[in-house]
Amino acid sequence: MRIKKIIVAVILLGIGFGLLYVFFLKGNQEVPYTITVEQPKFEVLIASQGSEFKEALVQSVLKHYESKPINFKVIDAYTLFTVNIDKWDAVVVINSWEYSTPPFNIKKFIKEQPNNRDKLIILSTVGSYNMALEEVDTISGESIIEKVPEYSAILVDRLDAILTRNKK
Structure with missing residues (x-):
């Protein structure tokens, strides 16, 4: 016994x-990190959770913009409460929602941004099919590694639209 x-x-x-x-x-282990360029025109924050799919998506987006005048900072999505959104031209959040509900800290962050929601892009995976938030650009889908190019293209298109609107 x-x-x-x-x-x-x-x-x-x-x-x-x-x-x-x-x-x-x-x-x-990978976050936070920054990618800086000389004379940036834009500052973009990417907040992501650690998973193979999400990290591949972040890397794909960063690779797309590697020759552009954009500074990027990548942080863990659970540290969004520390972010001053006014410092950023765009904020991309890549995380998982369960039952069409964001984690508490993400929901709180979004709620606290009533005048800056046009800067936000939210990509949610797992259990969040067709989710939507009022006045926030949302994308939902599955964490399938083969779909990284597809979701990366969507993120790039939406990020380009935000950056074009916010040209300095």
Whole structure:
């Protein structure tokens, strides 16, 4: 009986450490980071969650703009509460919504931006089919790695539209 308890305890510890790794280490090793250029015309913030699909999408968007006069900063989506949106020409949020509802911090961030929603692009994955927010540019779809070029093209088109409106 005692051996069974020890085995169960070891298994639970292993699961616990695995979850800690997934939630705190694996997804956040890359962020935050910045890409700066000389004489930028625009400042763009990308807030994303750590997943293979979302990181591939971020990299695809960054690659598209690598020769453009745009500074980018990439942060974890869960740190949006620290963002002053007035500093940015556009903010792209790439995250997962469950049951057509954004995570609390994202919902709060959007709600706190009544005069800046035209700067926001929200791309949501998983369980968010056809979601929409009033006055916010939203895109929903599945986290399928083969669809990165498709979603990247959509993000680039929408980001170009915002940047064209906000030309300095």
